[in-house]
Amino acid sequence: MIEFEEYKGKLNDLKPKLEELRAAFLPQSVLDELERLHAMAEAPGFWDDPARSQKAVMRTKALESKVEKFNAMSSSWDDLMTICEMALEENDDSMLDELTEGYKHLESAMEEARLETLLRGEYDGNNALVSFQAGAGGTEAQDWCQMLYRMYTFTYKIMDYLEGDEAGLKSASIMVEGMNAYGFLKSENGVHRLVRISPFDANARRQTSFAAVEVIPEITDDVEVEIRPEDIEMQVYRSSGAGGQHINKTSSAVRLIHKPTGIVVSCQTQRDQFQNRENCMRMLRSKLLEIKEREHLDKISDIKGVQQKIEWGSQIRNYVFMPYTLAKDTRTGYECTNINAVMDGDIDGFINAYLTCAATGNWVTK
Numbered sequence: 028m029i030e031f032e033e034y035k036g037k038l039n040d041l042k043p044k045l046e047e048l049r050a051a052f053l054p055q056s057v058l059d060e061l062e063r064l065h066a067m068a069e070a071p072g073f074w075d076d077p078a079r080s081q082k083a084v085m086r087t088k089a090l091e092s093k094v095e096k097f098n099a100m101s102s103s104w105d106d107l108m109t110i111c112e113m114a115l116e117e118n119d120d121s122m123l124d125e126l127t128e129g130y131k132h133l134e135s136a137m138e139e140a141r142l143e144t145l146l147r148g149e150y151d152g153n154n155a156l157v158s159f160q161a162g163a164g165g166t167e168a169q170d171w172c173q174m175l176y177r178m179y180t181f182t183y184k185i186m187d188y189l190e191g192d193e194a195g196l197k198s199a200s201i202m203v204e205g206m207n208a209y210g211f212l213k214s215e216n217g218v219h220r221l222v223r224i225s226p227f228d229a230n231a232r233r234q235t236s237f238a239a240v241e242v243i244p245e246i247t248d249d250v251e252v253e254i255r256p257e258d259i260e261m262q263v264y265r266s267s268g269a270g271g272q273h274i275n276k277t278s279s280a281v282r283l284i285h286k287p288t289g290i291v292v293s294c295q296t297q298r299d300q301f302q303n304r305e306n307c308m309r310m311l312r313s314k315l316l317e318i319k320e321r322e323h324l325d326k327i328s329d330i331k332g333v334q335q336k337i338e339w340g341s342q343i344r345n346y347v348f349m350p351y352t353l354a355k356d357t358r359t360g361y362e363c364t365n366i367n368a369v370m371d372g373d374i375d376g377f378i379n380a381y382l383t384c385a386a387t388g389n390w391v392t393k
Contacts, residue, residue, distance in 0.1 A: 096136070152206060156201075218237055221346045246309070252316050261304065264282065292307045
């Protein structure tokens with residue numbers, strides 16, 4: 028029964044951390060806001076303004092989810108402590124497996140909630156628009172770009188996809204959906220470097236490849252971004268990816284070029300050209316607003332151009348397949364030797380390290 032005594036001690040040690048988490052994860056301001064939203068929903072005329080009511084409902088659901096998450100953690104702690112006390116009192120070890128699994132789940136939930144407390148940006152709760160661009164190097168770089176693409180495909184919608192000449196992809200854009208998608212994935216924005224024995228080299232030489240990942244928040248329609256019609260050049264073309272005869276044989280895909288900055292956005296996922304253009308405009312608004320706020324500019328027109336060098340010295344993370352296996356972030360110093368798990372999407376450690384460094388300012392490099 029010593030295991031139950033040990034878990035009882037662990038739970039007692041965890042209790043103060045749970046209370047600290049309550050103050051950060053579920054402060055009184057959140058409860059007050061939720062009360063105001065509930066009162067607003069019950070007020071006459073609430074549904075007369077669909078845009079306003081929909082925004083309020085979405086915010087209400089987000090806050091209610093936080094309350095439910097914390098209540099579930101608190102209930103879990105109570106249940107686990109009850110298991111310990113009953114097992115010790117009755118000298119019954121039949122629930123040890125349930126206790127072990129429950130404690131592991133509680134620790135994981137608390138860590139996830141702790142990370143959410145670090146998401147303080149205005150758009151951290153939004154969906155994320157993730158774009159991929161192969162660097163110089165032809166097929167080698169395009170294959171690496173596709174490997175990165177697979178790494179980030181969680182719950183997503185393809186916006187644009189341009190296949191490589193022989194393998195891989197040249198560029199792609201996806202919308203990753205879900206609560207706090209941008210807040211978690213913003214850590215992945217930058218150049219990613221791969222070192223491996225090239226599968227495309229008959230001499231089996233070691234190659235270095237680069238690909239860029241851009242992560243910006245999806246900006247909702249209620250956020251105003253001034254884009255002058257004369258600043259946009261629209262091009263239409265046939266879709267290159269899967270989608271059936273209609274998509275591939277009609278010029279329904281849309282590419283928008285913002286002439287003052289050179290920013291290009293494309294969408295080919297819809298059958299209708301107008302829907303693809305609407306998606307492109309949403310993507311363009313998101314990119315322009317993100318750059319404006321990142322560069323601390325007063326106006327969209329102050330953006331002169333956006334260029335990212337996809338080359339040595341600019342990478343945020345190195346992925347080494349040979350002569351050893353290692354993925355290491357150059358900003359936080361976090362590293363993982365299980366390269367296969369990382370390439371399968373296990374990047375929680377990198378996200379955790381990034382958010383922690385962002386909160387404390389303790390970066391490896393400035």
